[in-house]
Amino acid sequence: MSADEILDIVDDNDRVIGQSPRGEAYARGLRHRCVFVQARDSAGRVFVHRRTPTKLVFPSLYDMFVGGVVGAGESYDDAALREAEEELGVSGLPRPSYLFKFLYDDGAGQSWWSAVYEVHCELPVRPQAEEVAWYDFLPEGEVERRLGEWDWVPDGLAAYGRLRAFRSAR
Template identity: 30%
Template sequence: MNKSLLDIVNDCDRFPYYDDNPTHYEAHMQGFHTFRVQGCDALLGYMPNETAKQFSSFTNSDDFAKGYWYIDSAARTITLATAIDAAPGDRSRVVAYTLAKMKKERVFDVLRGWRDELYPVYGRDGKLLLEIERSACPLFGVVGYGILMTGYVKHGNDLRIWVPKRSKNKQTFPGMYDVTVGGGLATKENPFECAIREAEEEASLPRKVIEAKATPVGNLSYIYVRDEKAGGGTGLIQPEVEYIYDIELDEDTIPRPNDSEVQVFHLLTVKEVQEALRKGKFKTNCGVVMVDFLIRHGILTKENAPGYLDVLSTRMHRQLEFPTVSHDIPIP
């Protein structure tokens, strides 16, 4: 069955909204523990109850870990119980030890995607609380930040989009369509520098091209509920804020794979992109980026796209219930 515009967005942002049905939302939230850090009064993430039970079983069996983790099943909280005034590095070391031991003992499938990349976790007012292995972010349900950039070519009135096909060997979304360039923000990295780095690593696009032509066009926010396509740990919560870029390329600038992430780049017509969206061929969040691109470029309108107003007004710009930070986006 072909996917509608709302289907594509719902695939990425399936977590319920309180305002839609408060009773349903409250009942749904009974299935989660909240992740917290001692010394910070903010809610930082959601962990499914069954995952929290496994986490508790492990930490209680490890002499080092059990001294730093407090799981309250009645209050449904999981707390990193380092000192109230602990430095980010001290918290990060406890988390790193715990996760490395869990990976070694194969406690959680999601850690099979270990990346040796650290992502920041922020508290209120942009305060850095700790850094965490990238693959473990969905385990705790903490907010991740990234960039997604769509490369396109104009030839007269014709517009075509560079769409990579992900490697069949990737743990996450193998063989699916992606955006031209995408990646996560490391601690203290700004989105534009991330876009430059990822463009070189994934698409063989040199810095000078990105600096000259990439245009920041906004951001998207959502809470993705991981399914089997995401690889490991279905039902885990993945809140994300993505900084979105467009880049118009000339016909002689051709993205090419530069690592094992991508099989091949296709230059697709708008019609081919829309057909791929309807058939669910895009990685979940990349499908939303494509919808956003087609709306901004006047291809999808309220006249030809059912659900247009709902999608445009709220469904791609979710107000997250966790602390978030705003990154400066230098204008090229």
Template identity: 35%
Template sequence: MDELVERVDEQDKVLDVVGRSAAVRHGWLHRVASIVCRDPEGRLLVHRRPDGVPRYPGQFNWMLGGAAGVGESYEAAAARELSEELGVRADPRLVFKFRCAGPYLLGVHEVVVTPPTRPDPGEIAWHTWLTEGELAEFVNHEAFIPDARAVFRRYQERQGLPR
């Protein structure tokens, strides 16, 4: 069964409830929550997606996340995704929201994660922790998800990080 999402307008007002695959296929705007995970030393989580997944198989990402369900806030979706993908319960903090080319409204959240973690092998094939400088170099890797690269650039600007 297709995951249901809220189709929204540019102001994030709900227009309709649709299947996520239809939203992607037709280019309908919908909500997605992402989570930037830092360890207590401030390093950022980077992971590789499993080879068998339909979206971005074997590619690298620096965020966790997924679509917000019907009636689910960005923050609740981020907390759910963090638990599902990394096995961590926490309350990620919304940092900023913007329209991605996806087409979706992306809520970017942050959370400090204290290991150990329990990554879901269906979502995360491999992971490590990188400094901001190391990640700034790694996002240029050809196997890095293009949307994730664009979000990293925007994150750097928002946080006042050097580029």
């Protein structure tokens, strides 16, 4: 999505209260919607990537999710599939499974409703060069080891912590 794409602006309860171009929503700290999709390969390894330096938000940082903003009028489910296929560079991916939703708020003007999903990708991936600077499928243990070593996107870290808690509670 470009900075001109229109997003739904939402309130504390995830109700749509307006619309705004993406770039303006980011610049003014308007609450919107995002999806986080944890992609795993057939061996259960997690897709991890480093974002390109040209990204509007969190450039050059590592992430253990694919995903992004939900467009105006788009459902979380549709955005999860669209974003996963775009970032992984595949088509025909199974529909990601919804797990939970939470409000991400960094206390400094960045806040979005975040729907977390998971998907198994057994297709050969070809990530978008404009989105992904580096990628690999890593075993969960290696992802855990890298948490303290690499610079990660803060919203992805928040989602990952909640995902670990969600899985341990099941």
